[in-house]
Amino acid sequence: PKITFVQPDGLENVVDAEADVSVMRAAVASGVPGIVAECGGSAMCATCHVYVDAGNLDGLPELGDVEDEMLDCTAAERLDCSRLSCQLPATRDLTVRIPPTQV
Numbered sequence: 788p789k790i791t792f793v794q795p796d797g798l799e800n801v802v803d804a805e806a807d808v809s810v811m812r813a814a815v816a817s818g819v820p821g822i823v824a825e826c827g828g829s830a831m832c833a834t835c836h837v838y839v840d841a842g843n844l845d846g847l848p849e850l851g852d853v854e855d856e857m858l859d860c861t862a863a864e865r866l867d868c869s870r871l872s873c874q875l876p877a878t879r880d881l882t883v884r885i886p887p888t889q890v
């Protein structure tokens with residue numbers, strides 16, 4: 788699947804992801820800036836925060852309790868479309884926006 792990362796300045800990084808990895812892993816493997824992922828994908832750091840494009844929200848896995856709590860700790864503002872990219876599977880094409888800061 789193609790995962791499109793939109794940077795705060797509008798530049799886009801499009802990554803061809805394997806379907807069995809998370810959106811966070813796809814970003815890190817391709818060196819996409821702005822996905823820090825300090826905890827390595829355990830939903831413990833909130834530095835892999837993304838804003839999911841409005842058209843892509845349907846069909847995502849439900850917000851887990853731990854993810855929900857961590858999303859209250861993001862450096863950038865939490866929005867309704869906020870998710871931790873380590874908790875999103877790259878099973879289909881997705882567009883996510885990178886927040887202005889992760890730390």
Ligand code: FES
Pocket residue numbers: 811823824825826827828829830831832833834835857871872873874
């Ligand atoms: Fe730490 Fe996602 S990588 S919460």
